[in-house]
Amino acid sequence: MNECYLSLSTVHDHSYPPHHVHPLIQEKLHYQQAVDPYVEGYSTDEDGTVASSLLDDYLQFEPSSLKHDFLSLSVDDIKRSSTDPVTSSSVLSQARDKLITHFDTGHKKSKENYVLSEKSFPLTCDTDNTVNLQKCGLVLYFPQKVITTLVESPAAISYDVTVKGLWAEQFLFPKGTQLISSVTSIALNSPLPLDKPVTAQLMHCASITDQSQSKYLSFIVSHSSQPPFEFELLPGGEFLAGSKYGTIQLKEFSLIAIVLVVSATAAIATAIGYQFFQVPLLRCQGLIYYKRESENMKMSFAVLNDLPHNDAIIKFKKESYKKFGEEEWNFPFQMRTDSQLELHFPPDKPIGWTVLPLRKPPTIHERDVCAYTESQTSSDLPPYISVILQATATAAEWLSYEITVSGINIDKKDSIAIVVHKSRNSCISSIPSLELAPAVIEKSNEASEVFREKISTLSSIIGSGTSTIFDRISDEFLSAGLISQSILDDITTVPSYSNYQRGSRLIRELYKRLLKIDTLNDDLIVLCDILTRQEDEQLVQIGEDMKKNSSCAV
Known part of the structure; x- marks a missing residue:
């Protein structure tokens, strides 16, 4: 695409005559007005009636809300849903997605300002x-x-x-x-x-x-x-x-x-004129979540602009973000303005396994990421794609599957592989939900909050260029009983994991353990001691900060 194709749909400015707009910009605008990507490939005829009717009976949903959300499933899929448990599962999972997220733009918007952070300083x-x-x-x-x-x-x-x-x-x-x-x-x-x-x-x-x-x-x-x-x-x-x-x-x-x-x-x-240089790419974060549902496992891939307030938004909207489940890892990448990324699913999967995206095509547009940053969407959640992971009782014991993300820029490459590595027992429908029991609940603790805020920093340090730090600190975590051998094996045996992905997965598995009330105090003491005796100054400082904020640390 020509680098001058830079406009969004809001380029009109009544203070300047239309003929002052660069011809390439006009061409781009004309194309966007002619082809609306949100409705392309969808219809409101019999197919739409079938989709709405099927889910309306089950969910008592308003048919207009389903206009674009459920037509991504083919008519054949929908008709098979009453007899095919996999298709039925995907339909119901998609229905849950839309029930909770309310992506329909017709919903009434809140008029409240959200204060993400505030500080006052007396100065002289x-x-x-x-x-x-x-x-x-x-x-x-x-x-x-x-x-x-x-x-x-x-x-x-x-x-x-x-x-x-x-x-x-x-x-x-x-x-x-x-x-x-x-x-x-x-x-x-x-x-x-x-x-x-x-x-x-x-x-x-x-x-x-x-x-x-x-x-x-x-x-x-x-x-x-x-x-x-x-x-x-x-x-x-x-x-x-x-x-x-x-x-x-x-x-x-x-x-x-x-x-x-x-x-x-x-x-x-802004007195830039018409001579456009190459537009800067935008830094983004890809977030990978997993959640156990009654009939399957669901992976969600969400995208945010890479901004420091993301943690505050996630914390502020934590009740909404719970629908994603637990964040397993994240990765930084870049996107071009007015572009979209897409998930690609190889057809070859282990026998008995189903990997099914709930959005077709499985794409996320950069303008939707921007709309969330500007809070111009009715959803509390960023744009995301959910993927159903399901195994039959006779399926292969492990699913090791690579979903490729294209349309991005990462380390001078144009794609990255999301490695899905899950066991059959975690994904078959007969297994109870993995949601935490009442006795194992999240504990509000200042020390663990320090750790949570430093997850990205810890992931970068431990997953730095060489494996030396990862090997040393993972051995210490293992010896101290902070992680299990099976989890460590699971992290280290995925060949396509980058060093950062290994570090991120290790830290997030450790954070899950810190959320458990029965082990929190002892684990925090051990973790602080491990961090403060490392050679890396940042690790030492994080350990010291945790000690200062923990009444149980000594």
Whole structure:
């Protein structure tokens, strides 16, 4: 595809005549209006009636809600569902998916602002000050004597700064742009105006590999006092190649964020002109979850923009995210704007095994990932694809199956393999649900929370380039009884696992154990001791932080 095909469907700007838009942009817009990917390949004729009728009787669902959700199953599949248990299982699993996630855009949207993180800082003018809202990637630098007066000394002049990370559905972003950062609120309580600008740094998810690509990024600001909060482009920001942060000088405070320019009209507004360089790829996270259902195992592959507030959203929406089950591992990758990724399922599977995606085609579009970042969807969950894993009683003992994800960029490759490695006993329908019994419930503990927040960091360290750290620390975990030999064998015998995937799987298996109330205290003490005697300084620091936040650690 030509690199100039960069626009989204919202490129119109009434302040500029239509003929000012670049011809390639117009062509792209025309194509998008002619072909709606959400309805392509679907119909509302007899096929739709069959699908709606079948599930409506069982779920008492409103037929209009099923228009696009269930027609991905073929008519033959639907007609077979009453006699074929595998097909029936997939239909009901898909129905559950839609019941819980409510992806239909007709649902009423909440008008509440979600505060993902908030901090307040009392500061004085006699020194340089730094304000860090780490969970949203915001850093503010207040210089010494940012406020001056002829009467008082700098030490006597105090001011308060309150910063918040927000996630809501009340934001109106400039047309032709998409949000690529947290939306942050900065409030200054000062007796006098600022005499010096404050430096703000905000993390974004664009991958700038060449300085020319910085022209695509812009800060935005909103001075609205009540919703909807309408943003406008803010000149003056700096975005360096190789950096995840944008920097700007501020003397007024309100709501700020960073957007990616994806249309010609927005380019005009930022004085970029029509000469487009290669648009930056967007950094994303792929999350792999598994959940035991009564009749099968379900794997879910979800995609988020790679932003620091993701953990806060997942924690805030934890009741919704429970439908995914337990996160087993994740991996970073990049996507091109206005593109889509697709899962590919090889036809060859072990005898007796079924691997069936619940969305056909099994694709996720980048604009849906963006819509979740902007909170412009009625779902509490990011875009995802669920896959049914089912085994008959006579199936091969193990399923080792590679699902390829294409349409992405990862380590200079255009695909990655998701390795599904599950036993027959975990996936046959006669096995009871794997959901935790009442006696084994999640425990709220500050030390385990420190560990949870550092899962990604620990995965990167332990799964670093060489296997030395992994081998050493996995041996210590095994010797201390923190993991079992079978789990370690399961992790190390998958040949296509990268080092990062092995590290991620090891840490997540350990975190599952920490959630069990019967072993939590003893395990935390042992884990802290193991981490603090490692050579890597980051591992030592994480162990120390866990000790500080745990009443049981010694």
